[in-house]
Structure formats: structure tokens, C-alpha cells
Amino acid sequence: MAAKLKLATTSLAGCFGCHMSFLDIDERIMQLVELVEFDRSPLTDIKNCSPCDIGLIEGGVCNADNVHVLREFRNNCRILVAVGACAINGGLPAMRNSIPLEDCLRESYVNCIGIENPQIPNDPELPLLLNQVHPIHEVVRIDYSLPGCPPSADVFWKFLTDLIEGHEPSLDYDLVYYD
Amino acid sequence: MAHITIDGQIVPFEAGQTVMEAAMAAGVYIPHLCHHPDFTPHGSCRQCTVTLKNGWNITACTARAAEGQEISNNTEELNLVRKRLTQMLFVEGNHFCPACEKTGNCQLQGVAYHLNMMSNHYPQFYALRDLDATHPDILLDRNRCIFCNLCVRASHAEGKDVFAIAGRGINKHLVVNSESGKLIDSELTADDRAANICPTGALLVKGKAFQAPIGQRLYDHHDIDEITLGGRHGG
Numbered sequence A: 001m002a003a004k005l006k007l008a009t010t011s012l013a014g015c016f017g018c019h020m021s022f023l024d025i026d027e028r029i030m031q032l033v034e035l036v037e038f039d040r041s042p043l044t045d046i047k048n049c050s051p052c053d054i055g056l057i058e059g060g061v062c063n064a065d066n067v068h069v070l071r072e073f074r075n076n077c078r079i080l081v082a083v084g085a086c087a088i089n090g091g092l093p094a095m096r097n098s099i100p101l102e103d104c105l106r107e108s109y110v111n112c113i114g115i116e117n118p119q120i121p122n123d124p125e126l127p128l129l130l131n132q133v134h135p136i137h138e139v140v141r142i143d144y145s146l147p148g149c150p151p152s153a154d155v156f157w158k159f160l161t162d163l164i165e166g167h168e169p170s171l172d173y174d175l176v177y178y179d
Numbered sequence B: 001m002a003h004i005t006i007d008g009q010i011v012p013f014e015a016g017q018t019v020m021e022a023a024m025a026a027g028v029y030i031p032h033l034c035h036h037p038d039f040t041p042h043g044s045c046r047q048c049t050v051t052l053k054n055g056w057n058i059t060a061c062t063a064r065a066a067e068g069q070e071i072s073n074n075t076e077e078l079n080l081v082r083k084r085l086t087q088m089l090f091v092e093g094n095h096f097c098p099a100c101e102k103t104g105n106c107q108l109q110g111v112a113y114h115l116n117m118m119s120n121h122y123p124q125f126y127a128l129r130d131l132d133a134t135h136p137d138i139l140l141d142r143n144r145c146i147f148c149n150l151c152v153r154a155s156h157a158e159g160k161d162v163f164a165i166a167g168r169g170i171n172k173h174l175v176v177n178s179e180s181g182k183l184i185d186s187e188l189t190a191d192d193r194a195a196n197i198c199p200t201g202a203l204l205v206k207g208k209a210f211q212a213p214i215g216q217r218l219y220d221h222h223d224i225d226e227i228t229l230g231g232r233h234g235g
Ligand code: SF4
Pocket: A178, B094, B095, B096, B097, B100, B101, B102, B103, B104, B106, B107, B108, B109, B144, B200, B201, B202
């Protein structure tokens, strides 16, 4: 049997909805683990990426840590995939892009109704926010994109099985949508 | 009868018809966004670009059909050009489909799906564009405007001239003809053609969003070529 493909996944400025949708492949995950080995992923809790065949990135980049993680994935993954609306165009987090960052923080942590002990979080452990949220292809080269908010389980399944079988991945009309 | 050919298919035309009109009458889909059969062609979106035998590109919505024209339309090369044009429209505005009332019924999406557009390809502009929610019945979200000029043409045709396009480049925007520049002070009403013709979610009559559930929206299972030739569209 051919060596298993190695697959890594992460969520940057996303909501984990794409990961949840991935898990909607349900019992097909038993077939998948026969064919791929999971590396860094919230599903394995492995913290750093080792050389992989496929990296799935959910979410855009909204802070310095996102940029760091994304570069780690690009350096290690042969095929890097933008998964979901946020990875592709920044998505809903990017709707803050028309508002100055300071105003966003003040509204959330200082002026918002019901706030106790108002202060803008400033712990050195926290990654610094970028002025704007960006899609991941503006930071690293991306090989494929899977649209959808989230892409359905069938999209993940079709894409991964195409790659595993050595086909050029393609999605039919019914699998391509932006919402 | 006089005819042209499109991708080898014979397409008859009547004197004065555009390539687009002849194609539509013959059941041949040429992608388009700013074309509407009821209004004077605008020729701005370039989606309907087709190639003549001598290699010249023309816009099918503005060019008259001429005897013997041999036209390429549904080719890989042209569809790639169309996809790039569509991607430019997506990065030029702020199209967050999951949060848009028009999603599923939007012609811009429909064309993008038709072209199997998987990403935006270009860097996002994140242009700053205003939203006008002042009108009790109509919403104008300029983030989603693609400057197709259809609302401008429709409003002109009904004698109100509520809209115009102003500015250049990233500052280009739809302006409203009223003292305050706001929709509420304009003559626009929800039953105006101009309020209902937008191919995207930029101009919306309020209270109509999300009526069709996911799966039953216009472009959920039907390619825009089928919808358009069937005489329906998302405008
Ligand atoms: S107007 Fe169309 S393309 Fe733009 S956000 Fe709305 S549904 Fe998406």
C-alpha cells in the first residue's frame, strides 16, 4: 500500500465552522484515516506542522500569530488550500476593515453596554491585531481554494478524494457556492 | 435569412439586432451583467466579450450582428478572461456573500458560478463605500455595486433620474439625485423599475430578503445560462 498522505489543518481568523463542516463527512472519516495521517490540526492537538502533503487553512489573517502560523503551513505543505469564505476574501471578520482598529477595540472593550472594568486587552501573550483582516493568498501562495461559508462536507470529501486518487480536483456546479 | 455563426452554430438575425440579441433569440448564452433586453446597451462590464475570426474582440451587447460574422463565445480562453473580469468586480467592491440579502439570487454570483470561479485571485481593495438605509422601503449598499448602470438607465426611462455614477477608480460610486444625497429625499419608490432591477444586492427593496430557503434560490441548482435563456434572472 502506498504511504499515507499527511494532512494538516488550522483555523486562523475563522469560526471553526469549516472544521465542523469537515467533520460532517461523518462515518466517511473512517475511510479517510485509512488514507491520510493527520499532522498539526485541532483534531490531533499537534502544535507544530511537520512536512505534509496537504494543508487546509480556514480563516483569513487578523493578527501577527495568524501570519506566523500561515507561513509555517506554507513552508511545510506541498499543497496549501484556502478553505471557506474567510480564507478566500477575509469573510465576515473583514467587515471590520472599514472601521479604524482603535474604534473596534473601544466599542468592544470600553464603550459596549454592560462592560465591567473597561480596558483594551494588552497582555503581552496576546498576538497583535493587524489593522485590517486579509485573505491568505495576500500573504502566501495558495494552490487551491474551496469556497463556501462553510464548504459542505461533500466539498471536502470530493476535493480530498480527488487529490488522494491523484486527480486534478474539480467541483461540480452544485458544490460551488459562496454562502 | 441573414445569419452569423457563434461557435459554429448558425444564428439568424434581423437588421439592427446586436450580437447579444440575436444570440439570446437563438438560445445561445453569452455571459453578461450590464446588458438588459429592455434598455440601451451600456457596454461597461465586458463580460459579453466575444472574438471575431480576425481576432478582434467585441462586446456582444453593443456590436450589431453583420452578415457572415464568425464569432467565438464559449471558449476556454474567453471564459478565463471573463473569470478574471468577474474576480476584479469581487475585489473592487466588498462582497461578503454569507451576509448579503441577495445571496443565491445574485447575477454576479450566478456568472461567477457559471465560470467556476473558486477564488478572488486578486488582492482585495476593501474600498470604503457608504450604505444608505434612509429610505423606509429601499436599501442601497454601495459595497455591492458593480456600476452596471441599470438603475441609472431604468430611472431615466421612468423620468425620475434618481441615480448617476460619479467619481473615478476606487472612489467611483453611485450618487442619488436629492438635496441631501440620501434616498429618503429622492423620488424613488419601491415599485419603480429602478428599485428592482439591480443584478446584485446593492439596491434592494426591503422586506423581501431570504424568502426562498437555501436549495430553492435561483442559482442554487440552475446555471445562469439556463435561468437567463428561460427568461428569468436575479434582477
Ligand atoms: S451582491 Fe452578490 S456577489 Fe455581492 S455579496 Fe451579495 S450575493 Fe455576494
